Amino acid sequence: MEKTYYESFERMEQFMAQAFAAIGVPEEDAKICAAVLIESDKRGIDSHGVGRFKPIYIDRINEGIQNPVTQFEVVRETKTTAVVDGHDGMGHVIGVKSMRMAIDKAKEYGMGMVVVRNSTHYSLMAAKEDMISITGTNARPSIAPTFGVENMLGTNPLTIGFPSDEAFPFVLDCATSISQRGKIEHYARIQKQMPEGWVINHNGAPVTDPETALKGFNNGSCALAPLGGIGEELGGYKGYGYATVVEVLSAALQAGTFLKALNGINPDGSKRPYHLGHFFIAIDINAFIPAGEFKKTAGDILRQLRASAKAQGEERIYTAGEKEYLAFLERSKTGIPMNAQVRKSLTDARDQLKVDFRFVWED
Amino acid sequence: MEKTYYESFERMEQFMAQAFAAIGVPEEDAKICAAVLIESDKRGIDSHGVGRFKPIYIDRINEGIQNPVTQFEVVRETKTTAVVDGHDGMGHVIGVKSMRMAIDKAKEYGMGMVVVRNSTHYSLMAAKEDMISITGTNARPSIAPTFGVENMLGTNPLTIGFPSDEAFPFVLDCATSISQRGKIEHYARIQKQMPEGWVINHNGAPVTDPETALKGFNNGSCALAPLGGIGEELGGYKGYGYATVVEVLSAALQAGTFLKALNGINPDGSKRPYHLGHFFIAIDINAFIPAGEFKKTAGDILRQLRASAKAQGEERIYTAGEKEYLAFLERSKTGIPMNAQVRKSLTDARDQLKVDFRFVWED
Numbered sequence: 001m002e003k004t005y006y007e008s009f010e011r012m013e014q015f016m017a018q019a020f021a022a023i024g025v026p027e028e029d030a031k032i033c034a035a036v037l038i039e040s041d042k043r044g045i046d047s048h049g050v051g052r053f054k055p056i057y058i059d060r061i062n063e064g065i066q067n068p069v070t071q072f073e074v075v076r077e078t079k080t081t082a083v084v085d086g087h088d089g090m091g092h093v094i095g096v097k098s099m100r101m102a103i104d105k106a107k108e109y110g111m112g113m114v115v116v117r118n119s120t121h122y123s124l125m126a127a128k129e130d131m132i133s134i135t136g137t138n139a140r141p142s143i144a145p146t147f148g149v150e151n152m153l154g155t156n157p158l159t160i161g162f163p164s165d166e167a168f169p170f171v172l173d174c175a176t177s178i179s180q181r182g183k184i185e186h187y188a189r190i191q192k193q194m195p196e197g198w199v200i201n202h203n204g205a206p207v208t209d210p211e212t213a214l215k216g217f218n219n220g221s222c223a224l225a226p227l228g229g230i231g232e233e234l235g236g237y238k239g240y241g242y243a244t245v246v247e248v249l250s251a252a253l254q255a256g257t258f259l260k261a262l263n264g265i266n267p268d269g270s271k272r273p274y275h276l277g278h279f280f281i282a283i284d285i286n287a288f289i290p291a292g293e294f295k296k297t298a299g300d301i302l303r304q305l306r307a308s309a310k311a312q313g314e315e316r317i318y319t320a321g322e323k324e325y326l327a328f329l330e331r332s333k334t335g336i337p338m339n340a341q342v343r344k345s346l347t348d349a350r351d352q353l354k355v356d357f358r359f360v361w362e363d
Numbered sequence: 364m365e366k367t368y369y370e371s372f373e374r375m376e377q378f379m380a381q382a383f384a385a386i387g388v389p390e391e392d393a394k395i396c397a398a399v400l401i402e403s404d405k406r407g408i409d410s411h412g413v414g415r416f417k418p419i420y421i422d423r424i425n426e427g428i429q430n431p432v433t434q435f436e437v438v439r440e441t442k443t444t445a446v447v448d449g450h451d452g453m454g455h456v457i458g459v460k461s462m463r464m465a466i467d468k469a470k471e472y473g474m475g476m477v478v479v480r481n482s483t484h485y486s487l488m489a490a491k492e493d494m495i496s497i498t499g500t501n502a503r504p505s506i507a508p509t510f511g512v513e514n515m516l517g518t519n520p521l522t523i524g525f526p527s528d529e530a531f532p533f534v535l536d537c538a539t540s541i542s543q544r545g546k547i548e549h550y551a552r553i554q555k556q557m558p559e560g561w562v563i564n565h566n567g568a569p570v571t572d573p574e575t576a577l578k579g580f581n582n583g584s585c586a587l588a589p590l591g592g593i594g595e596e597l598g599g600y601k602g603y604g605y606a607t608v609v610e611v612l613s614a615a616l617q618a619g620t621f622l623k624a625l626n627g628i629n630p631d632g633s634k635r636p637y638h639l640g641h642f643f644i645a646i647d648i649n650a651f652i653p654a655g656e657f658k659k660t661a662g663d664i665l666r667q668l669r670a671s672a673k674a675q676g677e678e679r680i681y682t683a684g685e686k687e688y689l690a691f692l693e694r695s696k697t698g699i700p701m702n703a704q705v706r707k708s709l710t711d712a713r714d715q716l717k718v719d720f721r722f723v724w725e726d
Binding site for chain 2: 081109111144146202203237238244245287297302305308313319
């Protein structure tokens, strides 16, 4: 069996910050990017952590479709609102600064909302300051509308978070599709058929073979189904509706790019920046009620849900953010597991950027 | 075949306003309640219109669990936020006044949010004033959490609306469960089996017989599945997550009642007010971008979605609010169809309240 290697949070955060700096990201911004990326690894969300470092960030900067230097331009601003142009800079820097603006506005006026254009990634900043947050982003087209078959909408996550009196915040961070490409790639690797309903082909029929689905995504003959599935029977129009809301809130408040135009390809076939849009809403709990009271009620609701009767064969009911917290506790002891693919991408990036760093698997 | 009777929007609105006034609702409030109820009939949402007038509103006022006179008390207020106590008054009056407050705050500061306690119903006011609205309400417990079987959460709609350059606004107004009781009652009437996934029994198995489900709701042995279905395979944890968000935003910002305590039954078995909570968020589009530009982009997104490739056998792709607008156009010509059950409930209410009104089926 393949040996499992683990790297600590601190070392990987340090490596990524060094490497980002080496490719031209200003030092402070490099630290922000590394801190946001490592947050995913800490919470067990491997699809968004160090595994993305090389293929998404380093490669895109090398291809010239992402600027390592982020110009954060405030295009329009009122007491509670702002429109920001990220000029195709580092999405994590734009995300953190936007959420910071929304939080500061909410602290002063009770609510804040910042809408961003021309960014290439997004992140949720955990609302550690007694704020409820509602955020969203559009993404390259992949979901088909209800009764449609064409990949029109991004996986468009609608993310909502709030604190409670528990050790971890409630964070519901999920795509408005049932599944997404990363999960289907995983099914392909382990040669497992997908449940009916995740993917639709150009006739409107469900696809269960992951290889067929992945090929279909590339040639446009397959699309993801919205949350609720294909057709209306299981509520697919609801997921489709939420995906549409996120597309509109991300694009229409900042005259941004949308739907098919987010595919990152120029008419001549060359790559271009994704020009994604995001929105960040912060709501100050203390404007309504002392935060301690809110947290107690929220905690009671979450605990009562978990304590309710389980289905046969199920031992546990979770609330959003709990599994990620459990992963964090586990990984705080073990470090981050590094598979062969991630190890190769990180050593490649290290060598390419000539960063002075030695990984544990090289000892 | 049974003859179909139709009543015009104007006549039914007038009748309900008269009848509400006759049972003690102040005249201005009676007009608001009638106007909100008729809005559902106009849009073809028969589950929420005149069909509810007698069994929900008149009967509850008679039972003493709803006050015809609404005290709208502002408990706490900041520039953008407010907490309102509705003192078990008329939900439509509370809803309209709360949304009005949120809109007025948004006009001045860019955003507004009002949270309500002790109300018994909610309504979305269509954002006709260039506002994006996000609203929600908790409800009597009926959804089971993922891996659970107990009815813990309400159908907890998360409703989002915005204007476009089209003849009707985008309004996504849907329960965070796949289905709901009214739809299942309809399946029982037409003796049709439900799709697997709508309802879960106390073992965690899907229930497809609507009679079994309805009996199970009453004795606690069945619950609704969240959007995404039973278990995690089709994303049920996402619908469960959104239902939880709505429960917390509706209750925890106003120290309100939640989950099982919303069942409307005292420990001694007698009925009591539902003590629901709601939240109303208004976001002023003009704070970000001239509303005309937003509406054009939003309209373009909606039109491109509808114009995308259809699944085999499907002739049309809809966007949220479109089917309701089509129903409105149709009913503007025909009036509201009145079935035997609705006709009886309205004549009963009329006779009981001694309102001077003659229905078309009595001519």
